[in-house]
Amino acid sequence: MTEIGPDQTPPDTIDAFFKRLGSTADRLPKRLKQFANFIAANPDRVAVSTVAELAEGADVQPSAVMRFCQEMGFSGYSQMQKLFRSDYSQKWPDYSTRLAKLRELGNESPSALLAEFVEVGRSSLENLLTTVDPIALQQAVDVLARAETIHMIGFRRAFPVTSYLAYAFEKMDVPAVLHSGIANINMEHLIRPNDAVIAVTFAPYTEMTIDMATKARATGADIVAITDVVTSPLARLKAIQLLVSELDVGAFRALSASLSLAIALAVSVGAQRNGT
Amino acid sequence: MTEIGPDQTPPDTIDAFFKRLGSTADRLPKRLKQFANFIAANPDRVAVSTVAELAEGADVQPSAVMRFCQEMGFSGYSQMQKLFRSDYSQKWPDYSTRLAKLRELGNESPSALLAEFVEVGRSSLENLLTTVDPIALQQAVDVLARAETIHMIGFRRAFPVTSYLAYAFEKMDVPAVLHSGIANINMEHLIRPNDAVIAVTFAPYTEMTIDMATKARATGADIVAITDVVTSPLARLKAIQLLVSELDVGAFRALSASLSLAIALAVSVGAQRNGT
DNA sequence: CTGCGTTTGGAATTTAAATTCCATTTCTTA
DNA sequence: TAAGAAATGGAATTTAAATTCCAAACGCAG
Numbered sequence: 030m031t032e033i034g035p036d037q038t039p040p041d042t043i044d045a046f047f048k049r050l051g052s053t054a055d056r057l058p059k060r061l062k063q064f065a066n067f068i069a070a071n072p073d074r075v076a077v078s079t080v081a082e083l084a085e086g087a088d089v090q091p092s093a094v095m096r097f098c099q100e101m102g103f104s105g106y107s108q109m110q111k112l113f114r115s116d117y118s119q120k121w122p123d124y125s126t127r128l129a130k131l132r133e134l135g136n137e138s139p140s141a142l143l144a145e146f147v148e149v150g151r152s153s154l155e156n157l158l159t160t161v162d163p164i165a166l167q168q169a170v171d172v173l174a175r176a177e178t179i180h181m182i183g184f185r186r187a188f189p190v191t192s193y194l195a196y197a198f199e200k201m202d203v204p205a206v207l208h209s210g211i212a213n214i215n216m217e218h219l220i221r222p223n224d225a226v227i228a229v230t231f232a233p234y235t236e237m238t239i240d241m242a243t244k245a246r247a248t249g250a251d252i253v254a255i256t257d258v259v260t261s262p263l264a265r266l267k268a269i270q271l272l273v274s275e276l277d278v279g280a281f282r283a284l285s286a287s288l289s290l291a292i293a294l295a296v297s298v299g300a301q302r303n304g305t
Numbered sequence: 306m307t308e309i310g311p312d313q314t315p316p317d318t319i320d321a322f323f324k325r326l327g328s329t330a331d332r333l334p335k336r337l338k339q340f341a342n343f344i345a346a347n348p349d350r351v352a353v354s355t356v357a358e359l360a361e362g363a364d365v366q367p368s369a370v371m372r373f374c375q376e377m378g379f380s381g382y383s384q385m386q387k388l389f390r391s392d393y394s395q396k397w398p399d400y401s402t403r404l405a406k407l408r409e410l411g412n413e414s415p416s417a418l419l420a421e422f423v424e425v426g427r428s429s430l431e432n433l434l435t436t437v438d439p440i441a442l443q444q445a446v447d448v449l450a451r452a453e454t455i456h457m458i459g460f461r462r463a464f465p466v467t468s469y470l471a472y473a474f475e476k477m478d479v480p481a482v483l484h485s486g487i488a489n490i491n492m493e494h495l496i497r498p499n500d501a502v503i504a505v506t507f508a509p510y511t512e513m514t515i516d517m518a519t520k521a522r523a524t525g526a527d528i529v530a531i532t533d534v535v536t537s538p539l540a541r542l543k544a545i546q547l548l549v550s551e552l553d554v555g556a557f558r559a560l561s562a563s564l565s566l567a568i569a570l571a572v573s574v575g576a577q578r579n580g581t
Numbered sequence: 582c583t584g585c586g587t588t589t590g591g592a593a594t595t596t597a598a599a600t601t602c603c604a605t606t607t608c609t610t611a
Numbered sequence: 612t613a614a615g616a617a618a619t620g621g622a623a624t625t626t627a628a629a630t631t632c633c634a635a636a637c638g639c640a641g
Contacts, residue, residue, distance in 0.1 A: 044438075051541075058588060066508075069534035070550070076353050077390040079628060090590050095630060105630065107597090114353040139446045139573040140439040146565040147430045154423045154430075154561065163416040170415045185472055189465035189564065196461055197557060281473060281568050285561035288465065289426050292557050293419035334608095334618055355598060366620050371600060381600065383627090 039102040039109075043072070043116045049101060060093045061100060068097075075113040080106050142278070149276045150285035157286040160272045169253040169269045169294060174301040176225035176251065179205040182241050183229030183255075189284060190229045190255065190291045197292060201299030208241065222249035227294075229255040229287070231275070234262055242266055255290060315378040315385075319348070319392045325377060336369045337376060344373075351389040356382050425552045426561035433562040436548045445529040445545045445570060450577035452501035452527065455481040458517050459505030459531075465560060466505045466531065466567045473568060477575035484517065498525035503570075504544065505531040505563070507551070518542055531566060 040046040047069070054065045067087035068075065074083060084091040095106060103109040173179055179198060183191035191207055198205035206219060220226065228242040239262045246252055252268035257275065264270060273290055275282045316322040323345070330341045343363035344351065350359065360367045371382060379385040449455055455474060459467035467483055474481035482495060496502065504518040510532075519542060522528055528544035533551065549566055551558045 060589065066534070080630090081628075091629085092590070092631085093588095096588090107629065117353055138439070139442045139569060140437075142573055143437065143442065143566065143569040144434060146569045147433055150430050150561055150565050151427050154426050157423055158420060161416075161419065163414070166415045166419065186469075188472065189469040192468055193462075193465040193560065196464065200556070279572065280476070281572055283561070283565045283568055284469065285426055285430065285559070285565060288564060289422040289559045289561060290419065292559055293415060293422045296557055297415040297418055336619065356600090357598075367599080368601085368620070369618090372618090383599065 039104070040112065043112065046101065046112065047072075053100070057097075057100065060089055061097050063087060064089050064093055064097050072113070075110055076117040145278045146283045149278050150283040153273075153275050153283065153286040154289060156274050157290060160274050161290060162272075165269055165271060166294070166297075169271060170297045170301055172251045172269060173225050173227070173253060173294070173298040177204070177221065177223045178219075178225075179203065179298075180208060180220055180224060180226045180245065180250070181205065181229070182208045182226060182238050182245075184235050184237060186231060186282075186284075187229035187235070187238070187255075187287075190287050191227070193288060194227060194291050194295050197295035198299070201295070201303065203295075203299055203302055220245045220248055220250050225251040225253065227253045227255065228268065229291075231257045231273075231287075242268070253294075255287060255294075315380070316388065319388065322377070322388065323348075329376070333373075333376065336365050337373045339363060340365050340369055340373050348389070351386055352392075422559045426559040429549075429551050429559065429562040430565060432550050433566060436550050437566060438548075441545055441547060442570070442573075445547060446573045446577055448527045448545060449501050449503070449529060449570070449574040453480070453497065453499045454495075454501075455479060455574075456484060456496055456500060456502045456521065456526075457481060457505070458484045458502060458514050458521075460511045460513060462507060462558075462560075463505035463511070463514070463531075463563075466563050467503070469564060470503060470567050470571050473571035474575070477571070477579065479571075479575055479578055496521045496524055496526050501527040501529065503529045503531065505567075507533045507563075518544070529570075531563060531570075 040049050050065055050069065054062055054069075057065060064083075064087045067083070067089075071086065074086065078086075080091045080094050084094050087094075098104075098106045098109045101109065103112075181191040181194050188209075192209075195205060195207035224245075226242060226245045228238055230238040234256075242252055242254075243266060246266045246268075252266050254264075254266070254268040254270045255273060256270065257273060271290060271294070273286045275284065275286050316325050326341060326345065330338055333341060340359075340363045343359070343365075347362070350362065354362075356367045356370050360370050363370075374380075374382045374385045377385065379388075457467040457470050464485075468485075471481060471483035500521075502518060502521045504514055506514040518528055518530070522542045522544075528542050530542070530544040530546045531549060532546065533549060547566060547570070549562045551560065551562050
């Protein structure tokens with residue numbers, strides 16, 4: 030007869046720990062699963078926290094933490110923490126040195142490429158705070174908050190940005206239309222004078238985006254442009270311009286800055302519309 | 306008359322700590338200087354070690370460690386350790402409380418929110434290098450490069466990621482299908498045994514993504530999962546897991562890390578397929 | 582709805598770590 | 612080199628954290 034209780038051998042690496050967690054989490058009772066999720070989401074905290082702190086963070090009793098540790102095969106929290114602490118010191122060669130190391134060895138590896146994108150993303154984000162004019166941003170929020178319906182236009186490379194905007198607006202109950210170009214059905218006629226348009230495009234600019242924005246402008250709708258340089262074709266439309274200078278790695282860019290700008294814009298608009 | 310003894314105010318940042326250490330180290334007695342050097346060489350250990358462990362590491366008595374802490378202006382070791390631990394967790398900040406604080410200060414301007422997203426994005430990117438296992442990443446690239454057709458599955462919040470993958474693959478002439486769920490047409494039957502699937506989902510997991518991935522797995526296709534924690538339902542599918550811990554600002558996240566991972570993955574796959 | 586096994590919260594206990602204290606040693610300087 | 616001051620090592624004490632225990636709450640099968 031097999032004992033169902035705690036596993037006898039404690040995991041001896043973080044990997045093993047999470048593997049076991051993945052296969053055990055399902056059959057754990059409510060509170061333990063709750064804590065399991067907390068750990069999965071904040072593995073970093075274990076090394077530097079007490080039982081009480083983690084318990085509070087996960088909104089669970091300290092004793093539940095102990096039971097969890099035992100369920101995972103440890104004698105108690107201390108033993109589990111020891112594992113996390115030893116892992117911690119391994120990954121401490123911190124971000125900059127790790128990055129350097131990644132670049133140094135095999136420049137061809139996917140990890141090296143990932144490191145490139147991470148680094149480029151980080152500087153793009155940094156730049157973002159200087160390229161986006163706070164006043165223009167506030168204006169954009171005002172205009173979008175006032176609009177009856179918000180239209181998002183952006184294709185190809187810009188589509189992740191507009192689709193994320195669509196998701197965010199939907200979640201906040203803001204009336205918004207994503208012009209996806211599906212089936213080549215043109216939805217331009219949906220754009221009314223009291224609406225506003227968020228047009229997203231980067232060099233080389235997608236024709237269709239410019240066209241649609243131009244027509245929307247003609248009907249009297251306001252335009253908010255997320256683009257890369259002031260000379261962008263959208264400038265001619267008296268659009269409120271939000272500039273993002275996203276750096277490339279090879280032929281691609283990470284879009285981190287554009288996405289961050291978009292989500293900040295969306296959340297601000299949502300907050301303002303819902304009268305927060 | 307100036308009291309030479311322990312400083313009254315403890316340093317409140319790591320920087321301040323080391324600055325003070327630099328200016329004090331000279332006039333410290335032998336054992337304390339010895340310990341000071343040890344700390345300077347291993348600042349990382351403080352967050353996760355006991356007095357006894359550090360004392361042993363520096364070949365010094367525990368009481369010397371205490372005297373050192375007091376000499377530096379702390380009430381004792383615990384207080385000093387608190388500083389080092391909080392510094393560590395700055396990399397993994399508790400953004401919900403910070404955001405609450407930000408709101409409390411009445412600084413709810415769009416720019417402040419943007420700054421939040423930028424900061425969160427930057428740490429998420431940093432984390433990315435530690436949460437993504439280079440070996441798993443390489444495996445994922447191999448599997449995808451070998452696949453006849455690549456299928457991308459991901460909805461709602463994950464859709465920007467999959468749509469960007471679709472754009473990148475298209476640009477590199479890699480046969481790839483974006484399962485967009487348009488018109489509720491189910492394209493699962495397109496997935497063949499020699500294909501591979503990239504499934505993207507974050508808690509709370511979208512049912513459809515899990516379902517489709519499960520069915521794909523049943524037909525024999527390989528699964529690469531971009532997800533947030535190992536307890537994700539995708540774990541059960543023997544998927545190659547690429548973990549992203551994206552930090553939230555309120556109910557939203559910037560997606561910077563997820564997008565960066567995706568594009569790095571796509572470019573690596575493209576390069577490998579086109580025999581670079 | 583009743584009894585039994587499981588899970589939970591919280592208090593009680595144990596264990597381990599931090600901190601203090603003091604006798605001894607080591608420097609300083611007259 | 613002797614006296615005083617500072618520094619040191621290690622044991623004693625205090626404090627805080629980990630761990631256990633048990634009564635109450637919960638869920639489930641009969």
